[in-house]
Amino acid sequence: MNDYPEIDLSQWRQVGEGGNGKTYINPAQPDVILKVNNARLSTLEAVRKEYEVSKAVGDMGIPVPKMHDMVRVGDGYATISEHIVGKKSLSRICHDHPERIEEMARLLCERGKQLFATPCKTDYFPSRRQQMMQALDGATFLSKKTLQKIRTFAKTIQENDQCVHGDYQMGNLIQAGDRCYWIDLDRFAHGDPLFDIGHLYLVCMVYSSMKQAREIFHMEEDQLRRFWEAFATAYTEESEHAGFDRLAGKYAALDIILRTFFVKPTFLEKLFFRMHINHLVKQFYTE
16 A cells, blocks of 8 residues: 555546546646556556556557656555646547547547457457447346347457447547547457447437536537537548448447446336336347
């Protein structure tokens, strides 16, 4: 417990907040940034994983802020990493400049394709397909009929050695000048890139109606839907992409189930997940 330096948070100023935690800077240490996760993600195990995974991703040549240290903040743990001066997340850029939403969607598509084209270290990073199958085994909050439909589709997904982010959305790609960096890498794995695309669909087309989601991504519902439209058009290189949307919707249901692999859901969260999964299955698992 005493192996990690303790941080006095009163010496730091908050500069950012996302779905997983908050970030701070200290004028006395301008080259670094402190990230403090929310309570469930600030355990020693969770923060150590985030720290080690970020280093491993960087070793593959993928642009990420350099990790420097792990520290104690109160009863939890946090990370100290490279401070990317002048950085903004794509979601923040979209909020500040709504006229650039389509541009930012194309940028996420471009950098995403570069990420997916990177062969992953399969001996270090886990298989997203295996995680998914394990999560399906534990999804007892779903009906047998719903689970059977999802499992039938899931079995068609092949193993894949491509890199997948695990939380692929406009808040986790930051831009500084002409450079971009991936952040929040604790769910990095290898697998079908459609796992990541399904997550983005979930954010833009399902969760976008929720106030909490709009606050996290700094975008209104119509803006998030615009983002998906521009992203899907860029990714498929087709103005008509209904088939791509249907496939993304199927993976969006898997993405909700996958969340239960990483964090044990509460009773209310299970009800929330079941509602959205049932809707996605009704909409996209009809063939």
